[in-house]
Amino acid sequence: MYPENFRYTKEHEWVLVEGDTGTIGITDHAQEELxxxxxxxxxxxxxxxxxxxxxxxxxSVKAVSDIYSPAGGEVTDVNQALADAPEKLNTDPHGDGWLxxxxxxxxxxxxxLMTAADYRKYVEAEK
Amino acid sequence: MIHNVRTHISxxxxxxxxxxxxxxxxxxLPELDVPPVxxxxxxxxxxxxxxxxxxxxxxxxxxxxxFTRLSTWNYAIDHGMYPLGSCTMKYNPRVNELVARIEGLxxxxxxxxxxxxxxxxxxxxxxxxxxxEITGMDAVTLQPSAGAHGELTGILLIRALLEKRGDPRxxxxxxxxxHGTNPATAAIAGYAVENIKSTETGLLDVSALERxxxxxxxxxxxxxxxxLGVFEENIARAAEILHAKGAMLYMDGANMNALVGIxxxxxxxxxxxxxxxxxxxxxxxxxxxxxAGPVAVKKALEPFLPVPRLKRSGKRWAWDYKRKxxxxxxxxxxxxxxxxxxxxxxxxxxxxxxxxxxxVDAVMNAVYIRKRLExxxxxxxxxxxxxxxxxxxxxxxAHGVRTGDIAKRLIDYGFHPYTVSFPLxxxxxLMIEPTETEGKAELDSFxxxxxxxxxxxxxxxxxxxxxxxxxxxxxxxxxSAARKPVLRWKGGEG
Numbered sequence: 001m002y003p004e005n006f007r008y009t010k011e012h013e014w015v016l017v018e019g020d021t022g023t024i025g026i027t028d029h030a031q032e033e034l035x036x037x038x039x040x041x042x043x044x045x046x047x048x049x050x051x052x053x054x055x056x057x058x059x060s061v062k063a064v065s066d067i068y069s070p071a072g073g074e075v076t077d078v079n080q081a082l083a084d085a086p087e088k089l090n091t092d093p094h095g096d097g098w099l100x101x102x103x104x105x106x107x108x109x110x111x112x113l114m115t116a117a118d119y120r121k122y123v124e125a126e127k
Numbered sequence: 128m129i130h131n132v133r134t135h136i137s138x139x140x141x142x143x144x145x146x147x148x149x150x151x152x153x154x155x156l157p158e159l160d161v162p163p164v165x166x167x168x169x170x171x172x173x174x175x176x177x178x179x180x181x182x183x184x185x186x187x188x189x190x191x192x193x194f195t196r197l198s199t200w201n202y203a204i205d206h207g208m209y210p211l212g213s214c215t216m217k218y219n220p221r222v223n224e225l226v227a228r229i230e231g232l233x234x235x236x237x238x239x240x241x242x243x244x245x246x247x248x249x250x251x252x253x254x255x256x257x258x259x260e261i262t263g264m265d266a267v268t269l270q271p272s273a274g275a276h277g278e279l280t281g282i283l284l285i286r287a288l289l290e291k292r293g294d295p296r297x298x299x300x301x302x303x304x305x306h307g308t309n310p311a312t313a314a315i316a317g318y319a320v321e322n323i324k325s326t327e328t329g330l331l332d333v334s335a336l337e338r339x340x341x342x343x344x345x346x347x348x349x350x351x352x353x354x355l356g357v358f359e360e361n362i363a364r365a366a367e368i369l370h371a372k373g374a375m376l377y378m379d380g381a382n383m384n385a386l387v388g389i390x391x392x393x394x395x396x397x398x399x400x401x402x403x404x405x406x407x408x409x410x411x412x413x414x415x416x417x418x419a420g421p422v423a424v425k426k427a428l429e430p431f432l433p434v435p436r437l438k439r440s441g442k443r444w445a446w447d448y449k450r451k452x453x454x455x456x457x458x459x460x461x462x463x464x465x466x467x468x469x470x471x472x473x474x475x476x477x478x479x480x481x482x483x484x485x486x487v488d489a490v491m492n493a494v495y496i497r498k499r500l501e502x503x504x505x506x507x508x509x510x511x512x513x514x515x516x517x518x519x520x521x522x523x524x525a526h527g528v529r530t531g532d533i534a535k536r537l538i539d540y541g542f543h544p545y546t547v548s549f550p551l552x553x554x555x556x557l558m559i560e561p562t563e564t565e566g567k568a569e570l571d572s573f574x575x576x577x578x579x580x581x582x583x584x585x586x587x588x589x590x591x592x593x594x595x596x597x598x599x600x601x602x603x604x605x606x607s608a609a610r611k612p613v614l615r616w617k618g619g620e621g
Binding site: 033036038039059061062063064086087 | 307531547548549554605606609
């Protein structure tokens, strides 16, 4: 369910690190909790985000929720496809439903995040 | 099991634009008894319009039927209980309307000279004084248009005071159970927002507050009773912690219906709060508004209140615009005056003891609902509730039935749904606020409907999941409506 090569936050975001690039999304648990997602608000390319800073928000039928950045850096790409197809966040949160890519400014921040095993336990405990 | 509802004829109604046929009209003017004037010659071509494209043309009876039929599609507090939590959908007494229609008040004009507006000014002055007394505060502005506008005004007042002290500060603290407008207000007022997690019992975490409050914190915004309907019993201690560090306590007065006549925010350390006259003080609400969100403050904030301020000038009332430290106007003229008249009528009709009784009844009704529904619905926080009660859908979710499904099914029983999925700290929340308006018979009818739905969720979950059935339209596809909204009517297309 939760890819081993991702790292996870307590706020239910994931990050996949490849070189100095981090791809960020929300977890399957997050999309399950939010329900049908109808709108995604993402930052502009070039925006600088701190770890824990707001990357934007996702809106479901139930609520609007902030997305917090798992790590600091500069936004290099955003998933434009979500504008027309926000449902990708529900159908493929760990793949096609990725949100943004950032150039990591402090790669050591990644070590503070949860592994897949830690995150599974964390989600179980929250239930 | 459904007692309140029978199907009856409910007529379809096209848009007025689709009913139009050229030449029909709903008025008749008398014969002209003065010489005709050529508008084109008198005003110039640039100021005269020949016709309005697509303007609907219907007869009088067609116009009347159009709006009357649409009105039968509605559900309102005049039809039945409206238990929308956090919204205080109480009955709007007819005496309010009677008073608001008194000629001198209904036809007052904001440009009327002060000498001819003394009655209207007296209405506002009395309302300010009564709201100050009810809240235990020193001064009140009636200008803000509704709750969120009041919040913004209140936070701007706090900002102005802190700036005057040379220390504007950076952060506003908001509990995780707050109304969404609280962090939005703080952000628009230029502050960073920091969340405080509630304790296990759903209350403000005072020890966390003690750790977090520092020289950067401008204020804590708190709703009391909070969105679980629970009184923040440590509110006075929270005020002390904030004040010791030079920060202020802002109260969202959305839930004042639990406090009026019993407890005064000014007495438990609040520096500023807004009231929702359309909730607590029975003025029209929702689409029938407009609202009014007066802000009450302690003395230190008074110099910053919006201009103009009412002041006594000999035996008369006057408007005072010369207030150097004022944050300026927050609204044209003096606020939603017609709403202010209704709120004053409500307060005077009740009197002090009557207001207190209303509060006691509001709490008693919510506690009654809690006690009778507790065996059927999960109660995530056991703290004693006041004017509203928050259940979760945990038991029904085991059968695949969620809070939104229960709410839709409630429509079949003839009730407006409760508030769904709020507060966010309760997973699958059912937030129920009956208000003092309802008598025991209506409460029992609502409770019986909720019990019946809880049983249906066990025996026939599909029935609940596909509700409603007794309505004009079956369940609408909310997801597609939000993902692919059709926002504009285009004549003749589809």
